Amino acid sequence: MATLNQNQSFNQKFQYTLDHTRLTPEQRQFYEENGFLVIKKLVSPQKLKLYSDRFEAICRKQVQVPGMVMMRDIAITTSEFIPGEKAIAKVQDFTHDDVLFEYCCLPEIVDYVECFTGPDITAVHTMFINKPPDTGSKSSRHPMHQDLHYFPFRPADKIVCSWTAIVPVNRQNGCLVVVPGSHKGELLPHVYPDWKNGVNKMYHGIQNYDPNQPRVQLEMEPGDTVFFHPILIHGSGTNKTKHFRKSISCHYAASDCDYIDISSLSTKYLAQEVAEIAKKRVGQDVDISYQDLWRLRSRRVKGKEDLPMSRL
Ligand SMILES: O=C(O)CCC(=O)C(=O)O
Structure with missing residues (x-):
């Protein structure tokens, strides 16, 4: 009985992390309390250059990747690479590009991911983010949101x-x-923010967000990596410089996560929006469920096959 009580209190202490040698006790405690953890210089400059070069080739249309989506900024007309085009603010769903997908599989990243997901891991959402220099419309901002809203x-x-x-x-x-x-x-609940000059597609923000909540700005150097929980409230500010701000990200889920019925959640409107975007890619007459859309954009990183997240 004494052992059971000890286990119970152990489980209560660590809700957000698993037993794993990668995290120091301090790092584990920090994530438990704060919902994020920054690891300095985790990814090498060589790898960062490889991913930036690939992004450039994608923008220049030298590479075509099935399922990948280019998101343009609504207000910013100056593209980095193709004159006359709107700025590409994001490339999304690069799981089927073997060069960019390599980021998702880097052992230095996956080792940390395992501390949160366990050993069976699926990449479920991928982005190369290219926040453009703002021209005064403030459209480069990303409203405060929780990523779980999308999942x-x-x-x-x-x-x-x-x-x-x-x-x-x-x-x-x-x-x-x-x-x-x-x-x-x-x-x-999330909605499109009521911003004077409009807001980028799919940039949903928390409804009635309280801007007085204490926030932390995560200033980072190239290669620094932040791991964060999908309920953590986050966003990003306006790019007031003349340069594109670049980052690469992947959301991972334990491969035994289960799909949920979203028909009664506020996200059902989101699902309709996502389905409309997808139909533009796969054809208006293709009937595809929201869950299948997520399965198509996902790819197994490590561990057992034939679990709900990795099964197509
Ligand atoms: O990189 C950023 O500026 C914010 C990205 C983000 O939070 C998201 O796309 O969900």
Whole structure:
């Protein structure tokens, strides 16, 4: 009986991390309390260059990748690579590009991911983010949100994001901003923010967000990587510099996570929006469920096959 009580209190102490030698006790405690953890210089400059070069080739249309989505900024007309095009603010769903997908499989990243998901891991959402210089419209901002809003699978504690800075990321170019400890809260309703000059597609923000919550600006150097929980409230500021702010990220889920029925959640409107975007890619007459869309954009990273997240 004494052993059971000890185990119970052990489990209560660590809700968001698993036993793993990679995390020091201090790092583990920090993530438990704050919902994020920054690891300095985790990804090498050579790898960062490889991913940046690949992003450039994708923007220049030298590479075509099935399923990948290019997201353009609504207000910013100056592209980095193709004159006359709007700025590409994001490349999303690069899981089927073997060069960029290599980021998701880097052992230095996956070792940390395992501390949150366990050993069977699926990459579920991938982004190369290229925050453009803002022209005054403030459209380069990313509203404060929780990533779980977008995800139709659970449990939340078995999902984690890795986000790696490719260039120096600071207050001037719109670093990530997080609300420490907010991962202990609930998933809140999200809407498009009512911004004067409009807002980028799929940039949903927390409805009635309280801007007085204490926040931390995550200033990072190239290769620094932050791991964060999907309920952590975060966003990013305006890019006030003349340069594109670059980062690469992957959301991972334990491969035994289960899909949930979202028909009664506020995210059902999101699902309709996602389905419309997908139909533009796969054809209007293709009937594809929200869950299948997520399966298509996912790819197994490590561990057992034939678990719900990795099964197509
Ligand atoms: O990199 C950023 O500026 C924010 C990215 C983000 O939070 C997201 O895309 O969900």
